[in-house]
Amino acid sequence: xxxxxxxxxxxxxxxxxxxxxxxxxxxxxxxxxxxxxxxxxxxxxxxxxxxxxxxxxxxxxxxxxxxxxxxxxxxxxxxxxxxxxxxxxxxxxxxxxxxxxxxxxxxxxxxxxxxxxxxxxxxxxxxxxxxxxxxxxxxxxxxxxxxxxxxxxxxxxxxxxxxxxxxxxxxxxxxxxxxxxxxxxxxxxxxxxxxxxxxxxxxxxxxxxxxxxxxxxxxxxxxxxxxxxxxxxxxxxxxxxxxxxxxxxxxxxxxxxxxxxxxxxxxxxxxxxxxxxxxxxxxxxxxxxxxxxxxxxxxxxxxxxxxxxxxxxxxxxxxxxxxxxxxxxxxxxxxxxxxxxxxxxxxxxxxxxxxxxxxxxxxxxxxxxxxxxxxxxxxxxxx
Amino acid sequence: xxxxxxxxxxxxxxxxxxxxxxxxxxxxxxxxxxxxxxxxxxxxxxxxxxxxxxxxxxxxxxxxxxxxxxxxxxxxxxxxxxxxxxxxxxxxxxxxxxxxxxxxxxxxxxxxxxxxxxxxxxxxxxxxxxxxxxxxxxxxxxxxxxxxxxxxxxxxxxxxxxxxxxxxxxxxxxxxxxxxxxxxxxxxxxxxxxxxxxxxxxxxxxxxxxxxxxxxxxxxxxxxxxxxxxxxxxxxxxxxxxxxxxxxxxxxxxxxxxxxxxxxxxxxxxxxxxxxxxxxxxxxxxxxxxxxxxxxxxxxxxxxxxxxxxxxxxxxxxxxxxxxxxxxxxxxxxxxxxxxxxxxxxxxxxxxxxxxxxxxxxxxxxxxxxxxxxxxxxxxxxx
Numbered sequence: 001x002x003x004x005x006x007x008x009x010x011x012x013x014x015x016x017x018x019x020x021x022x023x024x025x026x027x028x029x030x031x032x033x034x035x036x037x038x039x040x041x042x043x044x045x046x047x048x049x050x051x052x053x054x055x056x057x058x059x060x061x062x063x064x065x066x067x068x069x070x071x072x073x074x075x076x077x078x079x080x081x082x083x084x085x086x087x088x089x090x091x092x093x094x095x096x097x098x099x100x101x102x103x104x105x106x107x108x109x110x111x112x113x114x115x116x117x118x119x120x121x122x123x124x125x126x127x128x129x130x131x132x133x134x135x136x137x138x139x140x141x142x143x144x145x146x147x148x149x150x151x152x153x154x155x156x157x158x159x160x161x162x163x164x165x166x167x168x169x170x171x172x173x174x175x176x177x178x179x180x181x182x183x184x185x186x187x188x189x190x191x192x193x194x195x196x197x198x199x200x201x202x203x204x205x206x207x208x209x210x211x212x213x214x215x216x217x218x219x220x221x222x223x224x225x226x227x228x229x230x231x232x233x234x235x236x237x238x239x240x241x242x243x244x245x246x247x248x249x250x251x252x253x254x255x256x257x258x259x260x261x262x263x264x265x266x267x268x269x270x271x272x273x274x275x276x277x278x279x280x281x282x283x284x285x286x287x288x289x290x291x292x293x294x295x296x297x298x299x300x301x302x303x304x305x306x307x308x309x310x311x312x313x314x315x316x317x318x319x320x321x322x323x324x325x326x327x328x329x330x331x332x333x334x335x336x337x338x339x340x341x342x343x344x345x346x347x348x349x350x351x352x353x354x355x356x357x358x359x360x361x362x363x364x365x366x367x368x369x370x371x372x373x374x375x376x377x378x379x380x381x382x383x
Numbered sequence: 384x385x386x387x388x389x390x391x392x393x394x395x396x397x398x399x400x401x402x403x404x405x406x407x408x409x410x411x412x413x414x415x416x417x418x419x420x421x422x423x424x425x426x427x428x429x430x431x432x433x434x435x436x437x438x439x440x441x442x443x444x445x446x447x448x449x450x451x452x453x454x455x456x457x458x459x460x461x462x463x464x465x466x467x468x469x470x471x472x473x474x475x476x477x478x479x480x481x482x483x484x485x486x487x488x489x490x491x492x493x494x495x496x497x498x499x500x501x502x503x504x505x506x507x508x509x510x511x512x513x514x515x516x517x518x519x520x521x522x523x524x525x526x527x528x529x530x531x532x533x534x535x536x537x538x539x540x541x542x543x544x545x546x547x548x549x550x551x552x553x554x555x556x557x558x559x560x561x562x563x564x565x566x567x568x569x570x571x572x573x574x575x576x577x578x579x580x581x582x583x584x585x586x587x588x589x590x591x592x593x594x595x596x597x598x599x600x601x602x603x604x605x606x607x608x609x610x611x612x613x614x615x616x617x618x619x620x621x622x623x624x625x626x627x628x629x630x631x632x633x634x635x636x637x638x639x640x641x642x643x644x645x646x647x648x649x650x651x652x653x654x655x656x657x658x659x660x661x662x663x664x665x666x667x668x669x670x671x672x673x674x675x676x677x678x679x680x681x682x683x684x685x686x687x688x689x690x691x692x693x694x695x696x697x698x699x700x701x702x703x704x705x706x707x708x709x710x711x712x713x714x715x716x717x718x719x720x721x722x723x724x725x726x727x728x729x730x731x732x733x734x735x736x737x738x739x740x741x742x743x744x745x746x747x748x749x750x751x752x753x754x755x756x757x758x759x760x761x762x763x764x765x766x
Contacts, residue, residue: 003550004583004609007639008497014642038448044439045446051437051654056427063428065421065623099482099626099648106647111394115498115520131646137498137520167386198386226387240448241653243482243626256390259397263514264489264647265482270624271434271654 010134015350022335026344034373036360037346039176039316042369045238046288049279051271059274066270068262069254070097070246074273077280078246085208086218093251096258097244097273099265101206101232104247106132108228109168110260111253112200113138117167120158122190123352124319126176126204130352141166142352145178151189158193169194171219172204174211174314177351177359179300181313184217191222199226206232206245207315209289212297214313225250228257233276235316237285238292242272292363299367303360303374308383316363319348323356325381331355334380341376393517398733405718409727417756419743420729422559422699425752428621429671432662434654442657449653451645452637453480453629457656460663461629468591469601476634479641480627480656482648484589484615487630489515491611492551493643494636495583496521500550502585503541505573506735507702509559509587513735524549525735528561534572541576552577554602555587557594557697560734560742562683564696567600574605582609589615589628592672595680596696608633611640616659618699620668621675625655675746682750686743686757691766699746702731706739708764714738717763724759 006012026033044050056062069075075095082090098104105128109119115137121129123142130140143157158169171190173182187203194201203219208231220227228249234240243265247257279285300312312318326334331347335358338345348357360377362370389395409416427433439445452458458478465473481487488511492502498520504512506525513523526540541552554573556565570586577584586602591614603610611632617623626648630640662668683695695701709717714730718741721728731740743760745753 003581004577005635007494007636010497011494011639011642016638016642040447050439051434051445052439054434056433056435061624062434063622063624064423065617102645102649103647110518111390114391114393128646128649131642135493135643135646194387200387234448239446241444241446241650243648243650243652252388253390255399256394259394259399259514260518262485263511263518264486265626266485266511267624267626269626269652269655272652 010137014131014134022339022344025339026342029342031342032369032372033342034365034369034376035344036362036364036370036373037344038364039361040240040364041238041292042363042365043238043292045275046279046284048284049237049275053278054271054274062270062274064270066267066273068258068267070095070268071270071273071277074277077277081280082248086221088221088224090248091251093254094248096247096254096261097268098247098261099243099268100234101204101230101245102128103243103261103265103268104230104245105129105202105204106264107257107261108202108230108247109133109138110136110264111256112168116165118163118165119168119170120161120166121170122172124177124354124357125352126172127350129170129204144353151183151185154186155189155193162197166197166199168200168202170202170204174207174216176207176315177317177319179312179315179317179319181211181214181216184215187217187219188222191219191227194226195223201227203227203229205229206235209236210293210296210316211314212293212300212312216314220248233279236289237279238288239272239275242269242275244268244272244276295367296363299362299370302371303362306374306378306383307381316361317359318362319351319357319359320381321357322381326356334358337380338377341380343373343376393520397514397517405722405727408722409725412725414725415752415755416725417748417752417759418727419745419747419753419756420727421747422744423623423747424621424675425746425748426621426675428658429662429667431667432620432658434658436661437654437657445653445657447653449650449656451641451650453478453651454653454656454660457660460660464663465631469604471604471607473631474634476637477631479630479637479644480651481630481644482626482651483617484587484613484628485511486626486644486648486651487613487628488512488585488587489647490640490644491585491613491630492516492521493519493647494639495551499548501546501548502551502553503544503549504553505555507560507737507740508735509555510733512553512587527736534566534568537569538572538576545580549580549582551583551585553585553587557590557599559590559698560700560702562695562698562700562702564594564597564599567598570600570602571605574602574610577609578606584610586610586612588612589618590698592619593676593679593699594697595676595683596694599697603631616662619672620662621671622655622658625652625658627651627655627659678750679746682745682753685754686745689757689761689766690764699744700742701745702734702740702742703764704740705764709739717741720763721760724763726756726759
């Protein structure tokens with residue numbers, strides 16, 4: 001029983017962050033360093049959408065609680081934008097504004113899972129989705145996309161992972177960490193398999209604006225009755241510290257999601273919502289994202305070319321197989337070597353069963369800095 | 384099994400908000416109305432601590448993720464303030480900055496409970512604590528303080544509620560909703576009973592600055608090895624919309640709490656943390672709170688006198704027994720009558736087993752507005 005001095009067993013069993021020791025070493029190194037382990041952008045948010053642009057006398061109640069569903073003006077802007085982007089006929093009742101996509105996916109998973117339920121997660125995956133499932137007493141069941149080469153393979157792999165406890169299928173494209181944009185047919189297949197087996201479908205759309213090759217396929221239009229989709233202003237418009245994003249889903253269940261969000265962060269920060277409203281005005285945010293994407297694509301292609309891997313199709317990451325460059329110290333030794341070169345990378349096991357991979361983010365520092373970091377990394381990969 | 388179209392059974396079983404229909408009716412009424420059901424302040428935050436005071440060029444990374452534990456400067460300010468207020472010898476490692484007290488208590492409860500564990504909650508209680516326990520698959524066990532008149536009674540009631548599944552005892556003083564400040568001896572007794580039965584103790588200190596009679600007793604000094612205490616800038620300094628607060632607790636367990644907070648809101652909004660740093664500077668926040676408390680005390684006493692109930696000892700609420708004023712429609716009928724008079728009050732059952740009580744907040748509108756609302760309420764209570 002988790003009474004003093006014991007904690008909840010699933011929480012105790014979760015890994016703590018692996019970065020702290022390495023990050024501390026990096027912080028003591030002289031000269032320029034390359035903390036490429038975090039997924040963030042180096043750019044400031046769009047003009048007019050900074051905190052100093054939010055005036056108390058213009059925005060009544062800016063420091064007071066927002067409605068738990070979100071500010072009505074923001075919800076209206078979301079409805080308009082989603083209709084325009086995906087063609088979905090959503091209404092206000094389909095929207096919940098959340099503390100980033102993390103808060104949104106927490107609300108979704110919290111609303112869907114009973115203890116012991118299983119979530120099939122297409123892997124490699126965003127590390128936090130695994131922790132969210134564990135926090136709400138679910139079980140992560142990864143399906144390895146690196147071994148899959150067709151929609152039929154994908155359906156077979158998902159169906160092979162389904163058990164009587166499976167409640168949810170989670171998919172993320174453009175993908176963190178692989179930089180892949182999943183084919184439209186694969187997303188459609190996910191929707192079909194979810195419908196066939198009475199699963200909920202959860203789609204993580206936070207990199208929708210960051211596609212460099214091919215086209216982004218939204219999941220919800222294929223199964224709107226069972227799909228919750230998460231979006232983030234963190235990624236879209238450089239507002240990670242604001243903690244705002246949103247979920248769209250079937251209207252009949254949004255009050256269940258709201259029950260969880262109300263009890264984990266209550267309401268989304270009011271100023272963050274106002275900043276997002278301002279970013280919708282005059283298309284400031286979408287224009288910022290288009291400019292950022294053009295720049296990210298160039299940096300991502302240069303980094304991939306230098307490292308001899310395929311260019312990223314989307315998102316802000318490269319996921320590198322380093323198995324040929326590990327000595328008997330394994331991945332921890334490789335990460336230490338990286339720190340010796342001033343580089344911090346994220347370890348593969350954070351993204352699923354990948355003991356010999358690393359992830360790097362090519363947007364968390366300005367392009368010239370990132371590319372100097374890549375020059376340091378290349379020799380460690382024999383390039 | 385909670386698969387499509389079913390949700391998590393404990394979440395489906397939670398009550399949705401009861402306000403929406405009544406709030407909608409109130410919003411359509413002509414003239415001044417009195418939405419006294421929300422716990423908030425009508426005042427703007429301290430000068431210099433508004434969003435427009437936070438300048439991007441002065442605060443590097445203001446729109447980027449903050450460290451998940453919180454900004455180091457804020458943590459240092461918290462350590463200094465808590466040492467000064469309570470005499471505890473805490474360090475940085477005892478602190479987690481959170482998305483309000485809600486996010487903080489979510490992290491605590493999420494880290495402590497396994498599914499089915501029980502939390503003894505001194506009632507009447509803040510409604511969200513019950514929802515937090517349910518969201519993390521725990522069971523709420525209320526102990527009714529209205530029937531308790533001594534520390535010995537309190538210990539007997541708590542011990543009578545303990546089962547093999549009890550993991551946590553939760554206490555809140557100054558109390559939401561009763562306006563009571565619990566005697567020091569009672570807080571000490573809570574710590575003793577927690578230690579005797581190997582329970583965790585969770586103390587909600589969000590109204591620490593709002594004491595009008597008697598003195599506030601902090602729980603942690605009586606059992607620092609097992610106590611997590613939640614604080615909120617929402618209540619303290621009029622920053623509810625910012626979503627910032629903090630938890631202090633035994634250092635050895637803070638990484639368990641961080642695992643949950645990371646997976647429910649990731650990091651506390653960066654701008655909200657900077658606003659709090661600025662509020663510690665020159666004691667802007669504490670001075671604001673002292674002025675607010677003086678004004679709240681006057682309003683609370685006037686409201687209580689008009690309604691013929693004891694003056695509030697602390698917090699920002701009155702909890703009224705209305706059983707003698709219910710007709711055959713019961714409490715819903717009484718709340719309808721209130722709306723007819725332009726008043727929105729919170730129903731007793733949200734606070735525990737109180738079918739014939741209502742809560743009002745006397746700080747959510749300016750004093751003159753609140754007192755005009757009280758004038759409308761008095762005749763409904765035969766005053």
